[in-house]
Amino acid sequence: MMLIKLWDLILNNITAIYNGKTISDIPEDLFIPPEHLRVILEEFEGPLDLLLYLIKKQNIDITDLPILPITEQYMQYISIMEEMQFELAADYLVMASTLAEIKSKLLLPVESESEEEEDPRANLIKRLLEYQKYKNASEQIDDMSRNYRDFFVVSNAIDVKKSKIIEVPDIKIDQLKNAFADVLKRAEIFSTHNIIAETLSVRERMTSILSKLEGKENIEFIKLFNMEEGRLGVIVTFLALLELVKESLVDIIQNESMSKIYITIK
């Protein structure tokens, strides 16, 4: 039920980007997993963006904004988001009440004595147009040529001998942790990656395996394991190896079945 309603909203032409792929033309019988729906919902940058989408979808003349159908659709959307327990920004609800207010004002009989009564929709229309203007501007900025993508800056190209003895910085362990937490928060802003916290022991083991391999042709698989570490140690080493293979950093080689397995740097 919920999916069908949403279907209406998304089917028309929303081009949500998921993992870089456009999922605009999905066959009708395809089930959309909830996390994909979430991505589609997240495509909206706020209530104004959602309203603009609804208006565009219906080819409505914005200067004659039909408040009733738009309000209904907007509310429908909000309820889907709530059903999905999507963390709904309060701003969406503020907009809902603004719409309701405009609607009720429009339903009131026009009092002729107040000259030049402003159209209750005027302010909303103005905001929508203003927002569209900056949305366009943001797309223009996105299209501008930028460093490292469209041109390349030569910076710091020359090695300069350090004469002074380096001073060891004074860093507390918590600062390090907080710095990483900060960086993860920030990383959300740059939309190209997903960062998952992995257990440090696996990461550490990856580094130590690479160090062991550095300068060597190969190492026998079995030699990477230290039995004294017990089961957990073995598992950590194994996971680290898998991760290294996944990141194409090492190769696992076995010349014939049952023969010795070797690990080499790729």
Added chain:
Amino acid sequence: MKYTLENTIECLLLVSDEPLSLINIIKILDDNSISKKQIEKAIDNLNQEYKNKAIHISKVASGYRYQAKNGLEGYIAKLKDKGTNKFSKAFLETIAIIAYKQPVTRGDIEEIRGIAVNSNIIRTLIELEWIKVVGHKESPGKPELFGTTTKFLDYFNKNKLSDLPEISDVDSI
């Protein structure tokens, strides 16, 4: 001076992390007899010398820097192991509003976008040194007013704010 003015400027620009303005260069050289004109001339001479080379000195908002000329992007891309520098829509909208409407407060940005400003975005913009606090609005709470910096323009290879693409008012959607 052991080297010509040209050779000295060449070395300084290549050593520097950031673009150097004429004033920066004069300060470093610490020689009253050298004028801005002379430095500009030396930079012209260098670019003349680089005519067939794949690099040149380019002028951006905060000064002069070396850039690769077109034609080697394919090689450089391999060299750089870069991310794609994609920015989220929220990030782009925020910087667009600041760039085109500056000076603006957080409240102004919220008003236009219709949604609360993500503090991480503002923090990132400040750390990137793309924006800075340029003053405080004369209103309750004295909110900070943000404006863009020369570093923001540098990133997009622009000299001044008016080099940004023009935007016009929207009257239909």
Added chain:
Amino acid sequence: MKYTLENTIECLLLVSDEPLSLINIIKILDDNSISKKQIEKAIDNLNQEYKNKAIHISKVASGYRYQAKNGLEGYIAKLKDKGTNKFSKAFLETIAIIAYKQPVTRGDIEEIRGIAVNSNIIRTLIELEWIKVVGHKESPGKPELFGTTTKFLDYFNKNKLSDLPEISDVDSI
């Protein structure tokens, strides 16, 4: 090729953050007809051309890189005086990313921070022996992979990496 081999190598070495070995250069050029000898010769020619300049290409352990010749130390010191970034947020974040996400390339760090990595920070970390090159990623240009050292752990009085504070609820941050 639009540029001569000399001009191409000049540009690549200048744009690169790391020294490039002959093998690196050949891989980037991706042209079987170019031999190591030819590249060595081109570098010689460039250095010949730089005879009166304040820069030259020098060979270090991991490859070729540009260096300043003697004579401009005073100016360069002023240029670099702007602080070594040692206690900066960028420094802290860079070492934090290496510690928690190792092995990582420069590109990985840039992608996570969204900001270009300051080469001075990497150099300082290597000089401090807090990080080292633990391998090379199998991607064009074979970028270096950095990991932390035991010296880094010693500094924080830890035995192993997993003793570092956990970043538990990363998703909810």
